Amino acid sequence: IDSKMFGSSYANVYAGDARWAGIQVAKSNRYGLDDSSTYVKNPPYFEGITMEPAPVGDIKGARILALLGDSITTDHISPAGSIRKTSPAGEYFMERQVQQKDFNSYGARRGNHEVMMRGTFANVRIKNEMAPGTEGGFTRLMPEGTGMTVYDAAMEYAKRHIPLVVVAGKEYGSGSSRDWAAKGPRLLGVRVAIAESYERIHRSNLVGLGVLPLEFPAGTNRKTFNLDGSE
Secondary structure (H helix, E strand, C coil): CCHHHHHHHHCCCCCCCHHHHCCCCCCCCCCCCCCCCCCCCCCCCCCCCCCCCCCCCCCCCCEEEEECCCCCEHHHHCCCCECCCCCHHHHHHHHCCCCHHHCCECHHHCCCHHHHHHHCCCCCCCCCCCCCCCCCCEEEECCCCEEEEHHHHHHHHHHCCCCEEEECCCCECECCCCCHHHHHHHHHCEEEEEECCECHHHHHHHHHCCCEEEECCCCCCCCCCCCCCCC
16 A cells, blocks of 8 residues: 555544534534523433442342343343333423424434433343233333332432342343443333343443342242332
């Protein structure tokens, strides 16, 4: 390869054309977040964070958000597909005058934690054993037993300062590695997952987000202990 040709071709590769150069932007070393954007939001991961980590404490009075079976994939936990108009994410868009034709997909909305939180456990094929007869992101708010979406229940638990648990069977978090499968539950208030086994990368992602991945003792599962979600 001719080094001079390479040099001349790429010397101004970041300059762009006249249209690119003509875009008016504020000079800053930080991204200029637009509060009205439905695509990119400033996530709350660092809210309340301190230079010195708080001591590790016990998790008390937790409630089960979802009681799941075997082979729950990262797509079950955080779908990447289309967004239903009647879902919490769809309602979020309608409140902001975003029409259904412009919803796009969960995969395209990964920069907006408000959408991704509402899409957590919202796969249309997921079955929460706490809400028999339903399919999709539904659960029951305890101790009342009121049926509602996973997102709405998580927000009500947050108001009550109640930490949450997800219980599952074998191979929890299998399938493709998807960071939102850990981010979403953590933002909903999930502090602990208890499963028979995990996909290795998903387990690491849970740890990285501060969700404790526990395993049932060998030979036991949610049915051994007759868990129904009311605990």
